[in-house]
Amino acid sequence: MADSGENHAGSEPQPSNSNETSASAQDVQTEFLDSPQKDDGAPRREDLGYDLFQGREKTYRETMTSPYGKFENLFDTYHPRCKTKLTVAMKSNPFVKLLLKAMEESGCSMYKDRHFSCEPCGYKVAGGFDPQANQVVLCQNIISSQGMMNRVLTHELIHAFDHCRGKVDWYNNLQHVACSEIRAANLSGDCSFSGEFRRFQLKGVKKHHQTCVWQRARDSVKVVRNCTDEEAARAVDSVWDTCFNDLAPFHKIPRNKKDALRAARFRYDYDI
Numbered sequence: 115m116a117d118s119g120e121n122h123a124g125s126e127p128q129p130s131n132s133n134e135t136s137a138s139a140q141d142v143q144t145e146f147l148d149s150p151q152k153d154d155g156a157p158r159r160e161d162l163g164y165d166l167f168q169g170r171e172k173t174y175r176e177t178m179t180s181p182y183g184k185f186e187n188l189f190d191t192y193h194p195r196c197k198t199k200l201t202v203a204m205k206s207n208p209f210v211k212l213l214l215k216a217m218e219e220s221g222c223s224m225y226k227d228r229h230f231s232c233e234p235c236g237y238k239v240a241g242g243f244d245p246q247a248n249q250v251v252l253c254q255n256i257i258s259s260q261g262m263m264n265r266v267l268t269h270e271l272i273h274a275f276d277h278c279r280g281k282v283d284w285y286n287n288l289q290h291v292a293c294s295e296i297r298a299a300n301l302s303g304d305c306s307f308s309g310e311f312r313r314f315q316l317k318g319v320k321k322h323h324q325t326c327v328w329q330r331a332r333d334s335v336k337v338v339r340n341c342t343d344e345e346a347a348r349a350v351d352s353v354w355d356t357c358f359n360d361l362a363p364f365h366k367i368p369r370n371k372k373d374a375l376r377a378a379r380f381r382y383d384y385d386i
């Protein structure tokens with residue numbers, strides 16, 4: 115994003131159902147979909163997702179209009195609870211631990227106090243990745259459980275991993291954003307299935323997963339880039355094959371924690 119470290123290239127919209135996942139921007143073609151721009155050519159704040167993360171706005175305290183109102187300022191229990199969940203996820207969740215290891219191996223070690231930020235957000239998103247500040251943003255007023263923290267953190271770390279690989283133009287290329295959103299929806303477990311679904315609808319699982327990933331990627335692109343359904347869908351379609359099949363740092367689409375453990379051994383000879 116273009117301005118003062120407050121942009122959120124890869125944000126996760128509030129899920130409309132319980133699924134989501136991801137892929138890489140490495141081999142994405144650069145044929146284009148126009149980015150929304152002002153007359154002077156620079157993207158507008160609202161088109162880059164700035165307005166979704168009120169906690170980064172200087173005027174947030176004065177302008178907040180959440181259902182919790184000013185009480186959130188006076189009795190802020192969200193922040194410490196968010197930080198506790200973050201600590202637990204970093205210490206114990208195999209998806210998160212694998213991604214942290216992958217970042218380290220790629221030369222982009224992530225430190226809790228520097229690269230993660232629990233903040234209040236608008237009610238459209240649960241988390242985001244700010245490429246300019248190189249920070250994962252976790253929406254303390256939205257993330258309500260450890261499971262949600264694990265999933266949001268995994269999703270955003272996939273964006274951070276793509277950023278680390280260095281081939282994502284978050285600000286000017288909608289296809290790059292779409293690619294990272296496909297990967298984040300495919301690999302984070304956002305589109306995982308319940309055991310019941312697996313048992314009774316085996317033939318439909320693969321198709322359902324792809325549909326879920328596609329929809330989530332389109333929705334994420336739409337929210338964080340303030341574009342139309344059609345523009346977001348075109349961006350996702352244009353990079354789908356490359357990005358859906360880019361599974362790094364996993365070796366297959368992870369279905370559960372065991373797959374993350376196996377990926378750590380397979381990729382990094384690392385036990386987590």
Ligand SMILES: [Zn+2]
Pocket residue numbers: 124125126127269273294295298334
């Ligand atoms: Zn995302």
